[in-house]
Amino acid sequence: xxxxxxxxxxxxxxxxxxxxxxxxxxxxxxxxxxxxxxxxxxxxxxxxxxxxxxxxxxxxxxxxxxxxxxxxxxxxxxxxxxxxxxxxxxxxxxxxxxxxxxxxxxxxxxxxxxxxxxxxxxxxxxxxxxxxxxxxxxxxxxxxxxxxxxxxxxxxxxxxxxxxxxxxxxxxxxxxxxxxxxxxxxxxxxxxxxxxxxxxxxxxxxxxxxxxxxxxxxxxxxxxxxxxxxxxxxxxxxxxxxxxxxxxxxxxxxxxxxxxxxxxxxxxxxxxxxxxxxxxxxxxxxxxxxxxxxxxxxxxxxxxxxxxxxxxxxxxxxxxxxxxxxxxxxxxxxxxxxxxxxxxxxxxxxxxxxxxxxxxxxxxxxxxxxx
Amino acid sequence: xxxxxxxxxxxxxxxxxxxxxxxxxxxxxxxxxxxxxxxxxxxxxxxxxxxxxxxxxxxxxxxxxxxxxxxxxxxxxxxxxxxxxxxxxxxxxxxxxxxxxxxxxxxxxxxxxxxxxxxxxxxxxxxxxxxxxxxxxxxxxxxxxxxxxxxxxxxxxxxxxxxxxxxxxxxxxxxxxxxxxxxxxxxxxxxxxxxxxxxxxxxxxxxxxxxxxxxxxxxxxxxxxxxxxxxxxxxxxxxxxxxxxxxxxxxxxxxxxxxxxxxxxxxxxxxxxxxxxxxxxxxxxxxxxxxxxxxxxxxxxxxxxxxxxxxxxxxxxxxxxxxxxxxxxxxxxxxxxxxxxxxxxxxxxxxxxxxxxx
Numbered sequence: 001x002x003x004x005x006x007x008x009x010x011x012x013x014x015x016x017x018x019x020x021x022x023x024x025x026x027x028x029x030x031x032x033x034x035x036x037x038x039x040x041x042x043x044x045x046x047x048x049x050x051x052x053x054x055x056x057x058x059x060x061x062x063x064x065x066x067x068x069x070x071x072x073x074x075x076x077x078x079x080x081x082x083x084x085x086x087x088x089x090x091x092x093x094x095x096x097x098x099x100x101x102x103x104x105x106x107x108x109x110x111x112x113x114x115x116x117x118x119x120x121x122x123x124x125x126x127x128x129x130x131x132x133x134x135x136x137x138x139x140x141x142x143x144x145x146x147x148x149x150x151x152x153x154x155x156x157x158x159x160x161x162x163x164x165x166x167x168x169x170x171x172x173x174x175x176x177x178x179x180x181x182x183x184x185x186x187x188x189x190x191x192x193x194x195x196x197x198x199x200x201x202x203x204x205x206x207x208x209x210x211x212x213x214x215x216x217x218x219x220x221x222x223x224x225x226x227x228x229x230x231x232x233x234x235x236x237x238x239x240x241x242x243x244x245x246x247x248x249x250x251x252x253x254x255x256x257x258x259x260x261x262x263x264x265x266x267x268x269x270x271x272x273x274x275x276x277x278x279x280x281x282x283x284x285x286x287x288x289x290x291x292x293x294x295x296x297x298x299x300x301x302x303x304x305x306x307x308x309x310x311x312x313x314x315x316x317x318x319x320x321x322x323x324x325x326x327x328x329x330x331x332x333x334x335x336x337x338x339x340x341x342x343x344x345x346x347x348x349x350x351x352x353x354x355x356x357x358x359x360x361x362x363x364x365x366x367x368x369x370x371x
Numbered sequence: 372x373x374x375x376x377x378x379x380x381x382x383x384x385x386x387x388x389x390x391x392x393x394x395x396x397x398x399x400x401x402x403x404x405x406x407x408x409x410x411x412x413x414x415x416x417x418x419x420x421x422x423x424x425x426x427x428x429x430x431x432x433x434x435x436x437x438x439x440x441x442x443x444x445x446x447x448x449x450x451x452x453x454x455x456x457x458x459x460x461x462x463x464x465x466x467x468x469x470x471x472x473x474x475x476x477x478x479x480x481x482x483x484x485x486x487x488x489x490x491x492x493x494x495x496x497x498x499x500x501x502x503x504x505x506x507x508x509x510x511x512x513x514x515x516x517x518x519x520x521x522x523x524x525x526x527x528x529x530x531x532x533x534x535x536x537x538x539x540x541x542x543x544x545x546x547x548x549x550x551x552x553x554x555x556x557x558x559x560x561x562x563x564x565x566x567x568x569x570x571x572x573x574x575x576x577x578x579x580x581x582x583x584x585x586x587x588x589x590x591x592x593x594x595x596x597x598x599x600x601x602x603x604x605x606x607x608x609x610x611x612x613x614x615x616x617x618x619x620x621x622x623x624x625x626x627x628x629x630x631x632x633x634x635x636x637x638x639x640x641x642x643x644x645x646x647x648x649x650x651x652x653x654x655x656x657x658x659x660x661x662x663x664x665x666x667x668x669x670x671x672x673x674x675x676x677x678x679x680x681x682x683x684x685x686x687x688x689x690x691x692x693x694x695x696x697x698x699x700x701x702x703x704x705x706x707x708x709x710x711x712x713x714x715x716x717x718x719x720x721x722x723x724x725x726x727x728x729x
Binding site: 013015019022023034037124127128129130133134135138178194196198200201204273341351352354355356 | 426429430431432526527530535600601603610611612690691692693694695696697698699
């Protein structure tokens with residue numbers, strides 16, 4: 001990283017934000033050019049947490065490589081695994097039992113809520129309010145406990161297998177989820193009271209970091225970041241997988257494209273996810289939780305692609321198979337990378353305090369960008 | 372009844388009787404100085420602990436609970452840690468300014484303790500322009516912050532210091548105007564007289580709307596002047612890592628930290644003195660029995676009770692509000708608070724001339 005860090009010829013300050021900085025939530029390194037307090041340019045420098053996951057996956061079997069993706073977007077690790085499992089199932093034409101599908105979707109939506117709740121706390125903290133972070137962790141903890149009981153882990157669950165899920169649901173699952181639904185219904189209005197309606201929060205986020213619909217599309221944004229700009233891009237709606245086609249839920253859209261719109265879209269998504277969980281929790285069909293598969297998976301020669309909607313956007317898995325026990329080539333399309341590319345565009349001309357707010361609203365998870 | 376004033380008198384008489392006058396004066400000076408430093412350190416420790424407990428209360432946590440009973444000694448442990456840490460002076464800093472800045476911050480904060488009336492007849496220095504003195508000395512703080520930011524040779528520090536300079540200089544105006552409101556009502560700049568003028572009721576109740584408005588403006592300006600959230604631009608840890616004290620560590624950092632808390636105490640003490648009657652108990656007009664009952668509570672308790680209530684309010688702000696942006700912060704001052712404050716001072720002059728207050 002041979003960069004001139006100092007002042008430019010025009011007298012602008014060039015400063016490093018990161019790789020160790022409280023606002024970047026990880027080892028993101030931004031080189032920003034400042035004119036006083038106004039940001040003129042943002043240049044992300046990647047590579048600090050590159051683990052070459054794609055290359056590693058090529059030497060793992062089709063059962064094993066799924067779990068490497070837990071370490072990419074660790075906040076929606078379950079959904080990442082889901083995308084990989086779908087790709088392998090597509091390649092081998094495995095029929096997933098109904099029960100397994102419902103369990104997968106339930107876990108996906110719980111993961112999405114947990115991720116959004118953490119984002120809510122972290123974004124409020126970026127804007128300077130500490131308390132929401134702790135309130136957010138209270139609800140996230142309940143989801144983590146549910147995950148721990150059923151999957152055996154709290155963050156990187158590794159619960160997916162090609163053809164279903166690894167274990168059946170824990171006997172406490174139903175009761176715990178019901179409890180969580182009750183609690184979350186009570187706490188969501190509290191979240192709105194604490195942050196959404198706050199005059200300072202509105203002043204900090206409204207009209208800040210506007211991303212137009214055209215820009216969002218051309219930068220390849222996805223997920224809530226793009227939906228706040230009015231891009232209709234929910235994979236669960238457009239290309240329904242598992243049981244999503246049969247569920248009733250809305251795709252929150254906004255047209256403003258500013259930080260506040262991104263905030264509202266995510267808040268609304270939590271409500272939608274909660275409603276999906278409510279629809280499914282009493283209707284888990286009986287049956288197998290895993291399809292019968294061969295011990296060693298050998299997909300036929302060919303190329304396979306699958307995509308899922310993670311908490312941050314579209315996650316794509318592209319597998320090239322040569323017919324062996326390991327993939328010939330794997331490529332992931334991670335939402336964070338494309339969303340980050342729009343950061344410079346959204347931040348130019350804003351204040352340095354806005355940079356932090358906009359970054360918070362993009363909900364960047366660094367290992368997802370840098371894999 | 373036991374009081375600070377009696378204690379002070381006893382010591383004074385004892386020293387006068389046993390020592391020649393010049394020595395007695397020197398001994399008294401030393402005692403006053405030592406108690407000021409002791410009070411300074413104690414207040415810092417208590418306020419840090421209070422902040423941690425209040426934030427824990429707001430954030431569904433318990434807060435420090437390991438050192439001493441219910442975590443009461445946590446601050447002492449932290450201070451000890453900071454004392455034994457190495458005070459690093461990084462390469463490329465302006466050594467003199469870098470090392471002098473924390474001292475300036477602390478001395479400015481300590482000087483402010485002088486005119487505050489802690490209890491009935493208990494005051495270090497009752498000078499006749501007490502309120503003006505506080506306004507003047509409290510602006511010294513910005514010099515310390517600018518020194519620290521400039522000498523650190525760090526861009527984050529520089530940005531933080533510049534923000535802080537703009538902010539403190541702006542909010543000084545509003546704070547000054549709201550203080551003037553009470554000066555107009557009380558007719559004096561002397562702290563003891565301002566307190567005495569509230570013997571039949573505090574100004575916040577007696578002064579009608581202008582006093583109430585001045586109180587709200589004062590509270591906002593006080594929060595801004597002490598660089599606390601939602602106006603903590605100078606530190607803004609999510610934007611500028613730690614702002615002006617990014618490069619400081621160990622005891623040098625602790626002095627800044629201590630000075631910040633003492634400043635919080637002082638602005639709250641001034642607020643309590645001007646608007647809530649200082650050490651004056653709650654008196655309502657001619658309710659003799661009620662007033663008499665209130666007099667039984669020691670005056671020092673009244674003073675510290677009111678001050679700590681205001682401190683709690685300021686902490687409450689910090690732990691519930693997000694942070695403003697620097698341009699919005701200056702907008703708030705120059706476009707809203709300052710005009711309102713100016714209209715308010717006209718209003719209060721009218722009220723005072725026409726004798727509309729109680």
